[in-house]
Amino acid sequence: MLRSYMLSATLLTMSAGFALAHDTEALMESPPGEPYVQVSDVLPLPEFLPGLGTLFVVPDTLPAGPFLAYDHDGKLSATVYMTPLEALSSGTAYNDLHVGSHEVTSVDVYYNAGHPGVDEPHAHVVLYHDADAKGRLAQ
């Protein structure tokens, strides 16, 4: 009986893993498709943001994201989270956030004073998905 439960749990974990892998595969090239929207289509921001690239987000996940960051060739280069500092200090936690890709080569965390969409001081948490990603998103 116990063995049966363990097998079921293992299968469930495996199937979830496959589903997640499939989902992230679909996000590797721009545009990622619904429910993602291009940030510059819905907010007054440049199409390509130096340092962040072309961003897509599911509106329901604002402000934290994830924001999917694509380079000029439409390759997924980073996953970005934006967490308001006041909300964090007030006890808000942003848990179990999705990732655009399971491969992460480095992470940058830095302060941002605000911009349309997240117009309060917040942190940018940037997960780069390959070693050259930061360079491709720079300009």
Place this chain on the structure above:
Amino acid sequence: MSLARRKILALGSGILATLSMPAIVRAAPVEVIEMRGTSRGERVWFRPHGLAVTAGTTIRFINRDPGNSHTATAYHPDNFDRTRRIPKAARPWNSDFLLPEESFEVTLTVPGVYDYYCIPHEMAAMVGRIVVGDPGDAGWEGPSTDTEDVSLEVFDALPMVEAILDLGRIEQEGDT
């Protein structure tokens, strides 16, 4: 009359004619205020954020921040029901969002103190103050004393009127 004397007289007439032209024919003064930001958006600001001009000066706001959009918005009830911080007789303005390298112009004719802000960056104290004319001008209205509608950070970020009048323009430390 010699040719040289005629030329001198003609030149003098031209100068007199130029000096006596109505002010409306002369080019109106234009001052530029840039919207700036660091590459990662840690800091955003108006440059200069304190400026003294004569009445009738056109202010051109230009977004020089490649990674952000900004507004120049007068504190006024017409703009999101904010408390007025420009002369009562002045017309409020709101540039709406300016993408990089976009610009917006407004001409200020009423003497007094004008405070404005950037909508998405007011919480980061991205504000500015323009002084038109000086306290001796007819119709002059000094700075708003309201402290209810703006944060302490915003209030502190606005340069003193006396300093603006003394220096002409004020830029933040480290502004490049």
